[in-house]
Amino acid sequence: MAKNPDRKTLTELEGAALAFITRRGPCTSYAVKEAFRTSPSEFWSGSAGAVYPLMKRLEARKLVESRADESDGRARREFSTTRAGREALRAWLTDSTRAAGLGFDPLRTRLFFSDLMPDAARRRFIEETREKMEAADPAPPAADLEYGEMLHQTWTGLRIKALKSFAAALKK
Amino acid sequence: MAKNPDRKTLTELEGAALAFITRRGPCTSYAVKEAFRTSPSEFWSGSAGAVYPLMKRLEARKLVESRADESDGRARREFSTTRAGREALRAWLTDSTRAAGLGFDPLRTRLFFSDLMPDAARRRFIEETREKMEAADPAPPAADLEYGEMLHQTWTGLRIKALKSFAAALKK
DNA sequence: ACCCACATGTAATGGGTTACATGATTTA
DNA sequence: TAAATCATGTAACCCATTACATGTGGGT
Numbered sequence: 219m220a221k222n223p224d225r226k227t228l229t230e231l232e233g234a235a236l237a238f239i240t241r242r243g244p245c246t247s248y249a250v251k252e253a254f255r256t257s258p259s260e261f262w263s264g265s266a267g268a269v270y271p272l273m274k275r276l277e278a279r280k281l282v283e284s285r286a287d288e289s290d291g292r293a294r295r296e297f298s299t300t301r302a303g304r305e306a307l308r309a310w311l312t313d314s315t316r317a318a319g320l321g322f323d324p325l326r327t328r329l330f331f332s333d334l335m336p337d338a339a340r341r342r343f344i345e346e347t348r349e350k351m352e353a354a355d356p357a358p359p360a361a362d363l364e365y366g367e368m369l370h371q372t373w374t375g376l377r378i379k380a381l382k383s384f385a386a387a388l389k390k
Numbered sequence: 391m392a393k394n395p396d397r398k399t400l401t402e403l404e405g406a407a408l409a410f411i412t413r414r415g416p417c418t419s420y421a422v423k424e425a426f427r428t429s430p431s432e433f434w435s436g437s438a439g440a441v442y443p444l445m446k447r448l449e450a451r452k453l454v455e456s457r458a459d460e461s462d463g464r465a466r467r468e469f470s471t472t473r474a475g476r477e478a479l480r481a482w483l484t485d486s487t488r489a490a491g492l493g494f495d496p497l498r499t500r501l502f503f504s505d506l507m508p509d510a511a512r513r514r515f516i517e518e519t520r521e522k523m524e525a526a527d528p529a530p531p532a533a534d535l536e537y538g539e540m541l542h543q544t545w546t547g548l549r550i551k552a553l554k555s556f557a558a559a560l561k562k
Numbered sequence: 563a564c565c566c567a568c569a570t571g572t573a574a575t576g577g578g579t580t581a582c583a584t585g586a587t588t589t590a
Numbered sequence: 591t592a593a594a595t596c597a598t599g600t601a602a603c604c605c606a607t608t609a610c611a612t613g614t615g616g617g618t
Binding site: 234237323369373383387 | 402405406409410412413430431432433479480483484485486487488489490491492493494495496497498499500501502503504505506507511514515518519522523526537538540541544545546548549551552555556559
Binding site: 246247248249251252266267270271292293294295 | 596599600
Protein backbone atom coordinates (compact mmCIF):
# COMPACT_ATOMS: atom_id res chain seq x y z
CA MET A 219 0.00 0.00 0.00
CA ALA A 220 1.27 3.39 -0.89
CA LYS A 221 2.08 5.52 2.10
CA ASN A 222 1.26 8.66 0.23
CA PRO A 223 -1.78 8.12 -1.99
CA ASP A 224 -2.44 11.86 -2.10
CA ARG A 225 0.59 12.83 -4.11
CA LYS A 226 -0.47 14.70 -7.19
CA THR A 227 2.40 14.26 -9.61
CA LEU A 228 3.94 11.15 -11.07
CA THR A 229 7.64 10.36 -10.91
CA GLU A 230 9.44 9.57 -14.15
CA LEU A 231 9.27 5.86 -13.41
CA GLU A 232 5.58 5.99 -12.52
CA GLY A 233 4.75 8.04 -15.60
CA ALA A 234 6.68 5.74 -17.88
CA ALA A 235 5.01 2.66 -16.39
CA LEU A 236 1.57 4.19 -16.78
CA ALA A 237 2.38 5.19 -20.35
CA PHE A 238 3.61 1.70 -21.14
CA ILE A 239 0.45 0.05 -19.82
CA THR A 240 -1.71 2.53 -21.68
CA ARG A 241 0.03 1.85 -24.96
CA ARG A 242 0.30 -1.88 -24.57
CA GLY A 243 -3.11 -2.57 -23.06
CA PRO A 244 -3.80 -4.80 -20.04
CA CYS A 245 -0.57 -6.46 -18.97
CA THR A 246 1.34 -7.79 -15.98
CA SER A 247 3.92 -6.12 -13.78
CA TYR A 248 6.34 -8.58 -15.27
CA ALA A 249 5.77 -7.14 -18.75
CA VAL A 250 6.38 -3.63 -17.43
CA LYS A 251 9.53 -4.78 -15.68
CA GLU A 252 10.85 -6.44 -18.84
CA ALA A 253 10.13 -3.37 -20.92
CA PHE A 254 12.26 -1.27 -18.59
CA ARG A 255 14.96 -3.90 -18.31
CA THR A 256 15.45 -4.15 -22.06
CA SER A 257 15.38 -0.41 -22.60
CA PRO A 258 18.59 1.01 -24.06
CA SER A 259 18.97 3.49 -21.19
CA GLU A 260 21.02 2.41 -18.20
CA PHE A 261 18.70 4.31 -15.88
CA TRP A 262 15.72 2.07 -16.43
CA SER A 263 16.97 -0.97 -14.59
CA GLY A 264 13.67 -2.81 -14.47
CA SER A 265 14.19 -4.47 -11.12
CA ALA A 266 11.34 -6.41 -9.55
CA GLY A 267 11.87 -4.56 -6.29
CA ALA A 268 11.05 -1.31 -8.04
CA VAL A 269 8.25 -2.34 -10.38
CA TYR A 270 6.01 -4.56 -8.25
CA PRO A 271 5.65 -2.05 -5.41
CA LEU A 272 5.23 0.70 -8.02
CA MET A 273 2.24 -1.02 -9.57
CA LYS A 274 0.68 -1.38 -6.13
CA ARG A 275 1.16 2.32 -5.54
CA LEU A 276 -0.52 3.18 -8.84
CA GLU A 277 -3.41 0.92 -7.99
CA ALA A 278 -3.78 2.43 -4.50
CA ARG A 279 -4.03 5.80 -6.23
CA LYS A 280 -6.67 4.38 -8.58
CA LEU A 281 -4.64 5.19 -11.68
CA VAL A 282 -4.67 1.56 -12.71
CA GLU A 283 -6.96 -1.33 -11.86
CA SER A 284 -6.14 -5.01 -11.90
CA ARG A 285 -7.80 -8.35 -12.19
CA ALA A 286 -6.34 -11.75 -11.45
CA ASP A 287 -6.21 -14.26 -14.27
CA GLU A 288 -5.43 -17.82 -13.34
CA SER A 289 -6.85 -19.45 -16.42
CA ASP A 290 -3.49 -20.91 -17.36
CA GLY A 291 -2.35 -22.14 -13.94
CA ARG A 292 0.13 -19.30 -13.66
CA ALA A 293 -0.76 -16.62 -11.15
CA ARG A 294 -1.14 -13.57 -13.36
CA ARG A 295 -2.41 -10.12 -12.51
CA GLU A 296 -3.20 -7.77 -15.35
CA PHE A 297 -3.26 -4.03 -14.91
CA SER A 298 -5.10 -1.55 -17.06
CA THR A 299 -5.34 2.22 -17.03
CA THR A 300 -8.37 3.86 -15.43
CA ARG A 301 -9.98 7.12 -16.48
CA ALA A 302 -8.13 8.92 -13.67
CA GLY A 303 -4.97 7.21 -14.89
CA ARG A 304 -5.42 8.58 -18.40
CA GLU A 305 -5.83 12.07 -17.00
CA ALA A 306 -2.74 11.71 -14.78
CA LEU A 307 -0.83 10.38 -17.78
CA ARG A 308 -1.88 13.34 -19.91
CA ALA A 309 -0.63 15.76 -17.26
CA TRP A 310 2.66 13.90 -16.89
CA LEU A 311 3.26 13.54 -20.63
CA THR A 312 2.65 17.19 -21.41
CA ASP A 313 4.75 18.55 -18.55
CA SER A 314 6.97 20.77 -20.68
CA THR A 315 8.72 22.23 -17.64
CA ARG A 316 10.20 18.88 -16.75
CA ALA A 317 10.87 18.12 -20.38
CA ALA A 318 12.78 21.36 -20.87
CA GLY A 319 15.23 20.54 -18.07
CA LEU A 320 18.74 19.40 -18.83
CA GLY A 321 18.28 15.87 -17.56
CA PHE A 322 20.94 13.80 -15.91
CA ASP A 323 23.90 13.09 -18.09
CA PRO A 324 27.10 11.31 -16.98
CA LEU A 325 28.87 12.51 -20.13
CA ARG A 326 28.03 16.16 -19.55
CA THR A 327 29.15 15.88 -15.92
CA ARG A 328 32.49 14.42 -16.94
CA LEU A 329 33.09 16.97 -19.66
CA PHE A 330 32.31 19.70 -17.16
CA PHE A 331 35.15 18.46 -14.97
CA SER A 332 37.39 17.29 -17.80
CA ASP A 333 39.83 20.14 -17.23
CA LEU A 334 40.98 18.11 -14.22
CA MET A 335 42.45 15.52 -16.57
CA PRO A 336 45.76 15.98 -18.32
CA ASP A 337 45.30 16.95 -21.96
CA ALA A 338 46.23 13.54 -23.35
CA ALA A 339 43.82 11.77 -20.99
CA ARG A 340 41.05 14.11 -22.00
CA ARG A 341 41.58 13.41 -25.68
CA ARG A 342 41.68 9.67 -24.99
CA PHE A 343 38.49 9.89 -22.94
CA ILE A 344 36.63 11.74 -25.66
CA GLU A 345 37.83 9.29 -28.31
CA GLU A 346 36.91 6.21 -26.25
CA THR A 347 33.50 7.57 -25.41
CA ARG A 348 32.76 8.38 -29.04
CA GLU A 349 33.74 4.85 -30.08
CA LYS A 350 31.50 3.26 -27.47
CA MET A 351 28.60 5.48 -28.45
CA GLU A 352 28.96 4.55 -32.09
CA ALA A 353 29.36 0.86 -31.28
CA ALA A 354 26.17 0.88 -29.17
CA ASP A 355 24.13 2.06 -32.13
CA PRO A 356 23.82 -0.96 -34.41
CA ALA A 357 20.84 0.19 -36.45
CA PRO A 358 21.61 1.24 -40.00
CA PRO A 359 20.16 4.58 -41.15
CA ALA A 360 17.23 2.89 -42.87
CA ALA A 361 14.20 4.80 -44.00
CA ASP A 362 11.55 2.61 -42.40
CA LEU A 363 12.60 2.85 -38.79
CA GLU A 364 10.26 2.11 -35.95
CA TYR A 365 9.10 4.98 -33.85
CA GLY A 366 11.33 4.22 -30.86
CA GLU A 367 14.28 3.39 -33.06
CA MET A 368 14.03 6.72 -34.78
CA LEU A 369 14.07 8.56 -31.47
CA HIS A 370 17.04 6.54 -30.27
CA GLN A 371 18.95 7.27 -33.46
CA THR A 372 18.20 10.96 -33.28
CA TRP A 373 19.35 11.15 -29.68
CA THR A 374 22.50 9.10 -30.09
CA GLY A 375 23.48 10.96 -33.22
CA LEU A 376 23.08 14.32 -31.59
CA ARG A 377 25.05 13.22 -28.53
CA ILE A 378 27.93 12.21 -30.74
CA LYS A 379 27.74 15.57 -32.46
CA ALA A 380 27.68 17.34 -29.09
CA LEU A 381 30.81 15.49 -28.06
CA LYS A 382 32.58 16.39 -31.29
CA SER A 383 31.42 19.96 -31.04
CA PHE A 384 32.78 20.25 -27.53
CA ALA A 385 36.09 18.69 -28.54
CA ALA A 386 36.38 21.11 -31.44
CA ALA A 387 35.62 24.11 -29.25
CA LEU A 388 38.40 23.07 -26.89
CA LYS A 389 40.99 23.23 -29.64
CA LYS A 390 40.24 26.84 -30.46
CA MET B 391 30.04 6.74 9.04
CA ALA B 392 29.71 4.94 5.77
CA LYS B 393 28.33 1.46 6.11
CA ASN B 394 30.18 0.33 3.05
CA PRO B 395 33.69 1.82 3.01
CA ASP B 396 34.88 -0.94 0.67
CA ARG B 397 32.89 0.11 -2.35
CA LYS B 398 35.19 0.63 -5.28
CA THR B 399 33.33 2.96 -7.56
CA LEU B 400 31.94 6.41 -7.00
CA THR B 401 28.35 7.41 -7.67
CA GLU B 402 27.74 10.40 -9.92
CA LEU B 403 27.12 12.61 -6.91
CA GLU B 404 30.24 11.40 -5.12
CA GLY B 405 32.37 11.83 -8.20
CA ALA B 406 31.06 15.30 -8.87
CA ALA B 407 31.65 16.35 -5.26
CA LEU B 408 35.18 15.00 -5.32
CA ALA B 409 35.84 16.74 -8.63
CA PHE B 410 34.49 19.99 -7.27
CA ILE B 411 36.72 19.89 -4.18
CA THR B 412 39.71 19.00 -6.30
CA ARG B 413 39.15 21.92 -8.62
CA ARG B 414 38.23 24.45 -5.99
CA GLY B 415 40.78 23.48 -3.33
CA PRO B 416 40.02 23.02 0.38
CA CYS B 417 36.43 23.98 1.05
CA THR B 418 33.43 23.24 3.24
CA SER B 419 30.50 20.91 2.67
CA TYR B 420 28.44 24.05 2.47
CA ALA B 421 30.38 25.23 -0.57
CA VAL B 422 29.85 21.85 -2.25
CA LYS B 423 26.17 21.97 -1.44
CA GLU B 424 25.81 25.48 -2.88
CA ALA B 425 27.65 24.51 -6.03
CA PHE B 426 25.16 21.72 -6.64
CA ARG B 427 22.19 23.84 -5.66
CA THR B 428 23.02 26.58 -8.14
CA SER B 429 23.80 24.17 -10.97
CA PRO B 430 21.54 24.54 -14.00
CA SER B 431 20.54 20.88 -13.89
CA GLU B 432 17.43 19.97 -11.92
CA PHE B 433 19.03 16.71 -10.84
CA TRP B 434 21.67 18.30 -8.66
CA SER B 435 19.43 19.47 -5.87
CA GLY B 436 22.19 20.29 -3.40
CA SER B 437 20.29 19.34 -0.27
CA ALA B 438 22.11 19.33 3.05
CA GLY B 439 20.76 15.87 3.78
CA ALA B 440 22.59 14.56 0.76
CA VAL B 441 25.84 16.49 0.88
CA TYR B 442 26.87 16.38 4.55
CA PRO B 443 26.54 12.60 4.87
CA LEU B 444 28.24 12.26 1.48
CA MET B 445 31.31 14.13 2.68
CA LYS B 446 31.49 11.88 5.71
CA ARG B 447 31.36 8.83 3.48
CA LEU B 448 34.18 10.15 1.32
CA GLU B 449 36.25 10.85 4.41
CA ALA B 450 35.58 7.37 5.82
CA ARG B 451 36.89 6.01 2.53
CA LYS B 452 39.97 8.25 2.84
CA LEU B 453 39.28 10.00 -0.45
CA VAL B 454 39.15 13.36 1.30
CA GLU B 455 40.57 14.60 4.58
CA SER B 456 39.30 17.41 6.71
CA ARG B 457 40.47 19.85 9.31
CA ALA B 458 38.39 22.04 11.56
CA ASP B 459 38.88 25.77 11.30
CA GLU B 460 37.33 27.84 14.04
CA SER B 461 39.54 30.88 13.61
CA ASP B 462 36.55 33.07 12.81
CA GLY B 463 34.14 31.83 15.46
CA ARG B 464 32.15 29.96 12.89
CA ALA B 465 32.43 26.19 13.03
CA ARG B 466 33.98 25.40 9.67
CA ARG B 467 35.36 22.12 8.40
CA GLU B 468 37.42 22.17 5.25
CA PHE B 469 37.84 19.13 3.08
CA SER B 470 40.65 18.46 0.66
CA THR B 471 41.39 15.64 -1.74
CA THR B 472 43.86 12.94 -0.71
CA ARG B 473 46.20 11.04 -2.99
CA ALA B 474 43.75 8.09 -2.98
CA GLY B 475 41.01 10.59 -3.76
CA ARG B 476 42.84 11.86 -6.83
CA GLU B 477 43.22 8.30 -8.08
CA ALA B 478 39.53 7.54 -7.47
CA LEU B 479 38.63 10.76 -9.23
CA ARG B 480 40.78 9.87 -12.23
CA ALA B 481 39.03 6.49 -12.53
CA TRP B 482 35.59 8.08 -12.21
CA LEU B 483 36.29 10.91 -14.65
CA THR B 484 37.65 8.66 -17.38
CA ASP B 485 34.89 6.05 -17.14
CA SER B 486 33.91 6.14 -20.80
CA THR B 487 31.42 3.31 -20.37
CA ARG B 488 29.26 5.39 -18.07
CA ALA B 489 29.82 8.45 -20.21
CA ALA B 490 28.68 6.65 -23.36
CA GLY B 491 25.31 5.75 -21.84
CA LEU B 492 22.18 7.60 -22.83
CA GLY B 493 21.66 9.30 -19.50
CA PHE B 494 18.32 10.09 -17.97
CA ASP B 495 16.24 12.47 -19.97
CA PRO B 496 12.64 13.48 -19.19
CA LEU B 497 12.29 14.95 -22.68
CA ARG B 498 13.38 11.76 -24.43
CA THR B 499 11.03 9.73 -22.24
CA ARG B 500 8.08 11.95 -23.11
CA LEU B 501 8.84 11.96 -26.82
CA PHE B 502 9.07 8.19 -26.70
CA PHE B 503 5.50 8.05 -25.44
CA SER B 504 4.26 11.09 -27.33
CA ASP B 505 2.20 8.96 -29.70
CA LEU B 506 -0.22 8.63 -26.78
CA MET B 507 -1.09 12.30 -27.13
CA PRO B 508 -3.49 13.59 -29.76
CA ASP B 509 -1.62 15.22 -32.63
CA ALA B 510 -2.47 18.77 -31.62
CA ALA B 511 -1.33 18.17 -28.03
CA ARG B 512 1.91 16.71 -29.29
CA ARG B 513 2.63 19.77 -31.42
CA ARG B 514 1.76 22.06 -28.54
CA PHE B 515 4.02 20.08 -26.20
CA ILE B 516 6.97 20.29 -28.58
CA GLU B 517 6.46 24.00 -29.11
CA GLU B 518 6.14 24.77 -25.39
CA THR B 519 9.19 22.72 -24.52
CA ARG B 520 11.26 24.44 -27.19
CA GLU B 521 10.23 27.85 -25.90
CA LYS B 522 11.15 26.98 -22.33
CA MET B 523 14.50 25.59 -23.41
CA GLU B 524 15.33 28.72 -25.34
CA ALA B 525 14.15 30.95 -22.50
CA ALA B 526 16.36 29.10 -20.01
CA ASP B 527 19.46 29.88 -22.00
CA PRO B 528 20.11 33.56 -21.37
CA ALA B 529 23.76 33.67 -22.41
CA PRO B 530 24.46 35.39 -25.72
CA PRO B 531 26.65 33.49 -28.18
CA ALA B 532 29.73 35.45 -27.20
CA ALA B 533 33.22 34.37 -28.12
CA ASP B 534 34.76 34.58 -24.68
CA LEU B 535 32.55 32.13 -22.85
CA GLU B 536 33.61 30.47 -19.67
CA TYR B 537 34.36 26.79 -19.77
CA GLY B 538 31.13 25.66 -18.07
CA GLU B 539 29.05 28.16 -20.03
CA MET B 540 30.37 26.81 -23.29
CA LEU B 541 29.41 23.27 -22.32
CA HIS B 542 25.97 24.38 -21.22
CA GLN B 543 25.42 26.23 -24.50
CA THR B 544 26.59 23.27 -26.55
CA TRP B 545 24.26 20.92 -24.72
CA THR B 546 21.21 23.14 -24.73
CA GLY B 547 21.70 23.95 -28.40
CA LEU B 548 21.94 20.34 -29.35
CA ARG B 549 18.87 19.41 -27.31
CA ILE B 550 16.87 22.05 -29.14
CA LYS B 551 18.14 20.65 -32.42
CA ALA B 552 17.24 17.12 -31.34
CA LEU B 553 13.71 18.26 -30.56
CA LYS B 554 13.36 20.00 -33.91
CA SER B 555 14.86 17.05 -35.73
CA PHE B 556 12.37 14.71 -34.07
CA ALA B 557 9.46 16.99 -34.86
CA ALA B 558 10.57 17.19 -38.50
CA ALA B 559 10.92 13.42 -38.78
CA LEU B 560 7.36 13.02 -37.53
CA LYS B 561 5.97 15.08 -40.36
CA LYS B 562 7.46 12.87 -43.03
C1' DA C 563 17.48 45.63 14.95
C1' DC C 564 16.85 42.70 11.15
C1' DC C 565 17.86 39.87 7.39
C1' DC C 566 20.75 37.30 4.51
C1' DA C 567 24.61 34.42 3.76
C1' DC C 568 27.54 31.14 6.01
C1' DA C 569 27.75 26.80 8.31
C1' DT C 570 26.48 22.24 10.34
C1' DG C 571 23.73 18.74 11.04
C1' DT C 572 19.57 15.25 11.99
C1' DA C 573 14.84 12.81 11.56
C1' DA C 574 11.25 11.07 8.95
C1' DT C 575 10.14 9.47 4.72
C1' DG C 576 10.22 7.59 0.09
C1' DG C 577 11.74 4.67 -3.04
C1' DG C 578 15.24 2.20 -5.91
C1' DT C 579 18.98 -1.77 -5.89
C1' DT C 580 20.59 -6.31 -5.14
C1' DA C 581 19.69 -10.59 -3.81
C1' DC C 582 16.83 -14.08 -2.50
C1' DA C 583 12.76 -17.28 -2.70
C1' DT C 584 9.17 -19.77 -5.09
C1' DG C 585 6.71 -22.00 -8.62
C1' DA C 586 4.50 -22.89 -13.42
C1' DT C 587 5.02 -23.28 -18.42
C1' DT C 588 7.43 -23.54 -22.63
C1' DT C 589 11.21 -24.77 -25.53
C1' DA C 590 15.46 -27.10 -26.93
C1' DT D 591 14.78 -33.54 -18.78
C1' DA D 592 17.10 -29.48 -18.40
C1' DA D 593 17.08 -24.72 -19.14
C1' DA D 594 14.96 -20.56 -20.19
C1' DT D 595 11.03 -17.69 -19.72
C1' DC D 596 6.93 -16.21 -17.33
C1' DA D 597 5.36 -14.60 -12.99
C1' DT D 598 5.16 -12.82 -8.20
C1' DG D 599 6.97 -11.09 -4.41
C1' DT D 600 10.01 -9.81 -0.06
C1' DA D 601 14.07 -8.31 2.92
C1' DA D 602 18.12 -5.78 3.72
C1' DC D 603 20.38 -1.95 2.35
C1' DC D 604 21.60 2.52 0.53
C1' DC D 605 20.84 6.98 -0.21
C1' DA D 606 18.38 11.28 -1.69
C1' DT D 607 14.47 14.52 -0.39
C1' DT D 608 11.98 17.54 2.63
C1' DA D 609 11.79 19.71 6.70
C1' DC D 610 13.51 20.99 10.84
C1' DA D 611 16.90 22.81 14.33
C1' DT D 612 20.72 25.70 15.63
C1' DG D 613 24.05 29.26 15.62
C1' DT D 614 27.58 33.10 13.77
C1' DG D 615 29.01 37.08 10.87
C1' DG D 616 28.32 40.91 7.98
C1' DG D 617 25.69 44.44 5.77
C1' DT D 618 21.61 48.00 5.73
